[in-house]
Amino acid sequence: MSPEQQSIKQLLQSGCGEFVVCGGARNAGLVALLEAAEGLQVWKHFEERGAAFFALGRVKDHAQPCAVVTTSGTAVAECLPAVIEAFYTNKPLIILSADRPAEFRGSGAPQVIEQEEIFGNYAARSIEEWDGHGPLHLNVPCEESEISAEPWHAEVEGFLAKRLSFEVRNLLKFFDDGVFKGIIAMVGGLEPEEREDVFYFLKDLGIPVVADINSGIREALGDLLVPEQTFKGNLPGRVLRLGEVPVGRLWRDLEENPAVEVLSVCRNGLPGLARESTVIHAEVGRVIRGLGTPDAIGDVRDDFINARPIWSRIDERLEALPDSEPGLVNLLSVYATTGESLFIGNSLPIREWNDFGQRETPYARVFANRGANGIDGQLSTWLGATAETPDSWGVFGDLTALYDLAAPAMLPQVEQKGRVLIVINNGGGQIFEKLPRLANLTEEQRAAIVQPQEVRLQSWAEMWGMDYLKIESREGFDDLEAGERTLFVELIPDAAQSDQF
Ligand SMILES: Cc1ncc(C[n+]2csc(CCOP(=O)(O)OP(=O)(O)O)c2C)c(N)n1
CATH class of the missing domain: 3.40.50.970 (Thiamin diphosphate (ThDP)-binding fold, Pyr/PP domains)
Incomplete structure (x- = not known):
């Protein structure tokens, strides 16, 4: 041989x-x-x-x-x-x-x-x-x-991954050590097979939950879901993290606040924090099943009540500034519920979806690439993950799309029916405009980091045989209709409204 x-x-x-x-x-x-x-x-x-x-x-x-x-x-x-x-x-x-x-x-x-x-x-x-x-x-x-x-x-044999060991004792201890200073769950990306277990577990516990869109359970949580802004200057005593490292600000704040006890249950066994915390290295669903039905804990600090005015302030602002990036992402999140799957590429759209996405209708399947937070290869991963799935929606930033310009070469080999590729073209890496650390830099210094660009993406759509739609306002969504070929939507938010938001 x-x-x-x-x-x-x-x-x-x-x-x-x-x-x-x-x-x-x-x-x-x-x-x-x-x-x-x-x-x-x-x-x-x-x-x-x-x-x-x-x-x-x-x-x-x-x-x-x-x-x-x-x-x-x-x-x-x-x-x-x-x-x-x-x-x-x-x-x-x-x-x-x-x-x-x-x-x-x-x-x-x-x-x-x-x-x-x-x-x-x-x-x-x-x-x-x-x-x-x-x-x-x-x-x-x-x-x-x-x-x-x-x-x-070719005879393909069954895939038998050697299973990782897991431990439920640490998880039990975490709850038994007292929760009077408040305990919340933060849920990052979850594997599809973990989602149901995590959902029922959190329902039983009844604690406030900050959930990322790629957890796949965010919209199903109902009143348990609280905006992470609830905890600004008001950190809970304990955080139970399930799944991948959460994307938002709150997780980063935990780094500087070592008094908050953090227990992570995750598949890669890495704490996601450089300071002291505890980790259970396991498939999340298995640990939770090992626990059985937990006793209800509930909200010991009125975090649910504090969350309500924050949600309504967000909703008011979305209405007042409909063509801002959050406004358009909010409407996109409603349209995307009609898809069979949703893939969100880079950090800013994930954060915006977490904070401003609709909160009623769960998505059939949600994917993201959050292992190393790269903006590379995102379109390719999306096409691979949905190669056989019609009505797949993928959402990416403009630099993220520019990084993977050759990805549509795979389109003729994958399912294109109802496929919608959305690029939020805000003219560069706008996530950096949100960093307080960069606020005091000169224009030139900021530009070197944000990498502003004015590329016209319509010709890229033409080059790969995609249908093209430009959306610059809420009304623009009226024309969004996926067909037999991939529809490329260039979503261009109103920069002034985004700033105001
Ligand atoms: C391979 C790689 N290079 C650089 C970065 C640093 N980085 C993180 S976000 C970002 C900008 C992304 O810009 P864009 O895709 O336009 O999205 P926006 O922030 O505007 O939503 C960059 C360059 C990264 N994460 N991965």
Whole structure:
């Protein structure tokens, strides 16, 4: 058996039946083998960075491993950002890279780089070392031999991730140690299979909840949901964090307030804070199921009552400034409920959705990439995560979209019916305008960070065959109707209203 056949066999045995191939001369044998196989899903892309993010999206969609197949050289290095994202979110993303045979190493021969340990601590380096959760890198030395194109039948075996251990004792203790100074839950991104358990658990506890849009439960929480502004200058004694690190300001404030006790239950086992706190490293749903039905705690500090006037002030302002960025995001959040899935790309839209999005109707499926907070590869991940889902909505900032301009190359291979790609074009990285630290900088200094831009995105839509709609006000939404092709919506908020808001 050739090294190519050997590596593919190993992947099939570990449950990987899906591949994103980026062709080259060195990996031609691997690509040809995969193309000739029956029973595998094979996607094609020319750009390895996007391909790796697309593969990560596939993992998010069906919770099975997916492999990117690259040629040798810098092609392998292009996968690093997606590998890092997969590492911090514990996703089985596999990089199958073709390498020159061992004797070429260090020779400086064409397209020979040090590939063996290129992903450092971010990826396991053999099937034996891999626990089935995070990234895996298989580097395959390939000879320049004959390429066989014989059809063959691929048998994919069941994916058996080796489960992580978990602990419920710490969680029980956290509640038993007294909650008289107030306890709240902060819920970051959750996996789809964790959502129901977390939702009923929080309902039983009855404590105030600050929930991110990518938790998937924000709109279902009803009165338990409080705006994070409730806790400005009024921090609770304890915070129970479930899932990924929450996106908003409140989590950052906890860094400077070590008196607030924080317990995190999360899949990557990382505290998300540089100061002391406690972590339970586990799948959130499993720990919660292990607890059984908890006793109700409720709101011990009137936080629910304090939340009401804040919600109504927000609603008043949304009405008064309808064409501001929050105003348009609010209306977008209503339209997006008609979709089958929602992906939100970068920090500012997530924060705006948390604070200003509608609070009544849950979304069918919600995704985001929040492992390493990169603005790279976001469109590619979205297309991978929703490749088979009609009526998928994706929301991105303008710089985030500009970062992944080649992503629509995958459109002909994915479901396009009812697909809506929204770019909030506010002319640069507006999240930086919100940072108090930057308020005192000169115009030039600020511009160097915000990176203002005036790119016209209509021609990008044309280039990739997408339908185009520009929306600059609430009324503009009347024309929003998705069709057979992807609809690209350029959402341009009124800058003056946004400032006023
Ligand atoms: C790969 C990468 N480079 C740089 C950053 C730093 N960064 C965070 S947000 C941001 C700006 C995003 O701008 P845009 O997509 O226009 O969204 P907006 O903030 O305007 O909503 C940048 C550059 C990052 N997170 N990831």
